[in-house]
Amino acid sequence: MGTTSAQAYQELIALSKKASTLTSISYLLGWDQETYMPDAGAKARAEQSSLMAEFIHDAQTAPRIGELIAMCEQDAELVSDQDTITAANIREFRRDYDLATKLPKELVAELAMVGSEAQHIWKEARQKSDFTLFLPSLEKMVQLSRSKAECYGWADDGEIYDALINEYEPATTSSQIQAIFAPLRDELSSFIKQVQADGTPPDTSILDASIPPDAQHRFGLFVINQLGFDLSAGRLDTTTHPFCEGLAPGDTRMTTRYHEERFTDALYGTMHECGHGLYEQGLPKEHFGQPISESISLGIHESQSRMWENLVGRSEAFWTWALPHAQKILGGALKNTDVKTLTNAVNTVSPSFIRVEADESTYNLHIMIRFGIERALISGELACADMPGVWNQQYQELLGVQVPDDRRGCLQDVHWSFGLFGYFPTYCLGNLYASQLWETINQQIPALNDQMATGDFSSLKQWLNQNIHAHGKRYHAGELCEKLTGQSLSSAPLLRHLRSRIAPVYGL
Amino acid sequence: MGTTSAQAYQELIALSKKASTLTSISYLLGWDQETYMPDAGAKARAEQSSLMAEFIHDAQTAPRIGELIAMCEQDAELVSDQDTITAANIREFRRDYDLATKLPKELVAELAMVGSEAQHIWKEARQKSDFTLFLPSLEKMVQLSRSKAECYGWADDGEIYDALINEYEPATTSSQIQAIFAPLRDELSSFIKQVQADGTPPDTSILDASIPPDAQHRFGLFVINQLGFDLSAGRLDTTTHPFCEGLAPGDTRMTTRYHEERFTDALYGTMHECGHGLYEQGLPKEHFGQPISESISLGIHESQSRMWENLVGRSEAFWTWALPHAQKILGGALKNTDVKTLTNAVNTVSPSFIRVEADESTYNLHIMIRFGIERALISGELACADMPGVWNQQYQELLGVQVPDDRRGCLQDVHWSFGLFGYFPTYCLGNLYASQLWETINQQIPALNDQMATGDFSSLKQWLNQNIHAHGKRYHAGELCEKLTGQSLSSAPLLRHLRSRIAPVYGL
The missing domain is CATH 1.20.58 (Methane Monooxygenase Hydroxylase; Chain G, domain 1)
Incomplete structure (x- = not known):
């Protein structure tokens, strides 16, 4: 039988x-x-x-x-x-x-070996700001990534880069992403230039307050507990490169890092990881081992972290609740500030050439530049040797900044050195999904803003639990977005959000 | 070929x-x-x-x-x-x-299953102080342990209990242990009774000082660093039941626990684990995976922990160095004490019925009672039902204490509930090996006591590294003892040590 x-x-x-x-x-x-x-x-x-x-x-x-x-x-x-x-x-x-x-063992081994070497070479190249040192490694990794894509395959009406995106963002193609990124890039770039030209920058001196790391840690724990993170089923520790790991059912571990200066770096880092952590804690872990208990995609995961970090954490409502607690827990440094000043300070726009230091708005431009470049590298339209020139020219064009050297330009990210092509766009997709979901959530929970101002985040968490987390991998990202918001993903909600958040801060 | x-x-x-x-x-x-x-x-x-x-x-x-x-x-x-x-x-x-x-799969499974059940039942029985509740489980575990011993086998001139000892203390038999324990038990019991009858107990009030756990932790780290524990290749964390784990080459992790009261509990717990930790760090881990990189036996491992905890940690020389640092790190609570007072306080003898709270001297009697009882249980000379009676009578006879109930008597230890027979004697063997080695070490390093008084533990650590740790499992415990001390293990050095340490404290 x-x-x-x-x-x-x-x-x-x-x-x-x-x-x-x-x-x-x-x-x-x-x-x-x-x-x-x-x-x-x-x-x-x-x-x-x-x-x-x-x-x-x-x-x-x-x-x-x-x-x-x-x-x-x-x-x-x-x-x-x-x-x-x-x-x-x-x-x-x-x-x-x-x-x-689908990948032959030899290719997996070669990717691992060359990637490990290339990472070392990248480190040295970055330190010396010498792209030519890294060029042969980059060429090799692009070539191996193409071989990988060939093994995976892609749709007849698609392109080779789709096969790489698919690892991180299933059922999403380059042309779909391009269709959303193109208007976002143009309008955001104009908006940022307008803000820079016509706006009055807010006072950010409060962010320079010096605050002991242990007080920052206690405040971080206080905030994530209030957001709904279950500390009996998770932890918050310190590390060099913050991350969140859904380690096992009932065991979600987040990390953050503290510096005496810029307490908001650690706070927003923690709230970001908390968004990931709430997703992990909300997944149906009773089905552990089955895809249905897992997250949809990197883009949707990032939508959760960005929502709590930016849409919640940089709002006036959040600080209305949080400031008195911050003043108590973080000591005297915040004594003489107010909600408006602090909210404005955490919503500045400052075009720069470093992605990981970028603000909420310009961050998306950093990502879209990388998306365009890696797509062209993989398709072969752009030669690796020509990449730094394109990089610098795009930073000039979209962000209005002059990249001083490759160390602070095309050598700043580790990703490509170990073959992470197709990963970058998910960061921006996260912002897009977050904003589009946020509009729907606020329609369905009209009192949300008032609730947040009193420290009540329960209806937001419950909405995310029920409408996103509980489904696990049942739907693809785009499918879920349409089901929940009634529309396919577009650039409009993110643009609306950034305009309405930033313009008043700059008196526009 | x-x-x-x-x-x-x-x-x-x-x-x-x-x-x-x-x-x-x-x-x-x-x-x-x-x-x-x-x-x-x-x-x-x-x-x-x-x-x-x-x-x-x-x-x-x-x-x-x-x-x-x-x-x-x-x-x-x-x-x-x-x-x-x-x-x-x-x-x-x-x-x-x-x-x-050698064990059939069915027996392994039964030991695990019955042991797990028996542990639960033991917890309840202990809580209710009801031995009859635990009796059937104990009988079952004794019977299964006998089956296990039968599978392992033992020497023709030996006995069944040898097969169980062999798991923890290779090449050591019941009769060898008995030959050492018998004089130790009699002489130690008499000595303790003499101390109780004729001695003047020291003032121990300094031990009641209240000291914040984080200060205790800093002092613990300060001490183990001075003893030679490499904190770049290990850690000290907090837990409920302290232990030391040689987790991997270059990664030895110790744990301890802190209470505001009795700071010496945490200190000696930490120094005890540090002894284990120094052994793990001293093993030839370049041969990781081979027995030659592993520790000899539980008895030898325990000799290392007991040596640092007791022979070093409770000596006047140790406190001569440590007290000024303790006064600085632990705050004002120790301000008005002196080396003599503190050393005397940590060397009291107080017969009690709880093993884990026992002092350095009486601890050995607790172990020898268990050794005699478990040996008789396994051989069948003693029926499980008769065990509590024998237990209480021996406590009366050797320690002069009246066991108030089985909770604080024969139900106090978890070991037997999951079949840990043959394990207890290794605790006392540790004390015996430590004392015998200590005499040799002090002959070979005559300045050791003076060195310790200045906080210099390097020649002691080096001696242990070279003569014990570096050998891994090359020699059996008894063999190594003879090689190093010129004599087979005996009770004399431990008795000499305890007499010379305790008598002056009690003015004898």
Whole structure:
């Protein structure tokens, strides 16, 4: 007697749970490495991580999984209604299995090896601000990424770069992104130039207050607790490069970093990770191991972090509630400020050439420049050697800034050195989804602004829990956006948000 | 062409390294669970740990390992000189493989299942102080432990309990232990009674000083750094049940706990774990994965912790150096004390019925009572039902205390509930080895006491590194003791130490 499709599905779920449990262990290795691991443990940690990666790869690519998926796919009852958990799981099992098995072992090994080398070379090149040093590595990584894309494949009416986007933002193509980015880029660039030319910059001196890290940490914990992050099912620790890891069911770990100066850096960093953390805590982890318990895409994940960081955290309503608490917890430094001054200060626009220091508005331009460049690199329209010129020219054109050198120009990000092409656009998609969802949320919860001003974030959190988090991977990003907002993703809500937020700050 | 024995040995080392790397990952799971894991992560952690245990078991019991060991054993060149690393490794590979494979799967599963149940029942029984509730579980665990011992086997001139000791203290038998414990028990019991009857107890009020945990933590770090613990290759964190884990090469993690009152509890707890930690840091981790990189036995491990905790930490020389620093770091509470008063206070003798609260002297009697009882339980000389009576009578006889109830009597320790028979004696063996080694060390480093009084612990640490740690598992415990001290283990050095330490404190 053969396996029935129902049995195949159950076996698939068991195998997937095992692979996910192994993955969750490797997350702990990663988290610990960035938080508490002593320096001298690095070598052993690399061996632990590499051994786990082997076990995970074996668990994810077992031929039995391919057989089971095929059995399930043949049963119309299991897959025909795409809205069921089962159908969504099978669709995503297929996607994951294909992604895991389509690349030949040699290519995976080469990507890892060349990527690791290229990262070292990139570090040196950046330090010396010498693009020519990095050029051969970049060329190699572009070429390997093209080979990867060829293995994955893309739609007949699409382009090679789609295959790379698909790793991070499923069911989203370059041309769809381009159609949204093009008007955003033009209008945002004009708006920012107008703000710079005609606006009166707000007083930001309050942000220079010196505040001890431990007070900042206590305030961060106070805020995320109020936003609804469950600290009995998660943590907030300190690290060099902040991140959030949905480590395992009931165990979501966020990190942040503190400097005496610019307490808002840590605060917004923490609120950003908290947005990711609330998403992880809201996913249906009772289905752990199944795609239905996982997040949709990087873009949707980023929409959650950006919503709490920017749409909530930089609003006047937020500071109306938060300022008295900040004054108490952060000590005397904020004593003489008021809600208006502080809100204005955290909503400045300052075009610069460094992405990670960019404000809420200009950030999107940094991303769109990268999107255009990496798309052209992968398609072959742009030669790697010509990249710095295009980079500098675009920064001049869109942000009005003169890139002083490649260190602060096209060598500033690590991503391309290890082959992360197709990742950048998800940062901007996050802002776009956040703004579009925000308009819908405010229509459906008209009192939200007033609630936030009293520190009540529960209806917002509940809305996100019910309408986004609880679905896991049931819908694709675009699909969910349409279902919730009634419209496909567009640049209009983000532009409306930025204009209405920034213009008054600059007296426009 | 078959595998040569040299190839077999290399393959064995590679397989063993893989198993050890997996084990090191499970140590991280355990460490994190006791330190930073949020409560709600417990269920997922149990699944992660259980999956890792499966992988580790598979890696340790692979039939290929048995084949390879057999091949190595047949090559006289590899195994004949027992002093070589290779021969020691092969001997210990055999021991580990036998321990891992001799128990039938069903017995392992039953031990785990019944042990887990029995632990729950023990908790309830202890809480209600109702031994009859725990009796059936104890009987079952004794019976299963006997089955386990039968599978392991023991020497013709030995006894069944030897097979259980062997898990924790290789090459050490019940009768050897008995021969050392018998005089120790009698003489120590008389000495303690004499101290109680004729001595003048020291003033211990200084120990009641209230000291904030964070100051205690800073002082703990200050002390272990001075003792030679490398904090770039290890950590000290807070937990409920302190432990030390040699997590991986370059990564040794200790934990402790703080109470406002009795700052010496945390200090000596930390110095105890530091002794374990220095051993782990001193092992030849360049051979990670091979037995030669591992500690000899629980008894030798405990000798290291007890040496730093008691022989160093409770000495006048230690406090001569440490007190001024304690006064600075721990704040005003210690301002009005002096070295003599403090040293006397930490060397009191107070017979009680609770092991974990026992002082340095009486602790040994607690252990020897347990050793006698568990040996008789396993041999069948003592019925489980009769155990509480024997327990109470021995406490009366040896410590002169009346056990008020089973909660504070034979139900106080968790060990037996999950089948930990043969483990208790290693605590006392640790004290014995520590004292015997200490006499040798002080003969070889006559200036040690003066060095300690100036905070110089480097020659002590170096001696332990060179003479104990660096050897890993090359020698058995007894063998190493004879090599270093010129004598087999005896009760005399511990008795000499305790008499010379305690008598003056009590004016005897």
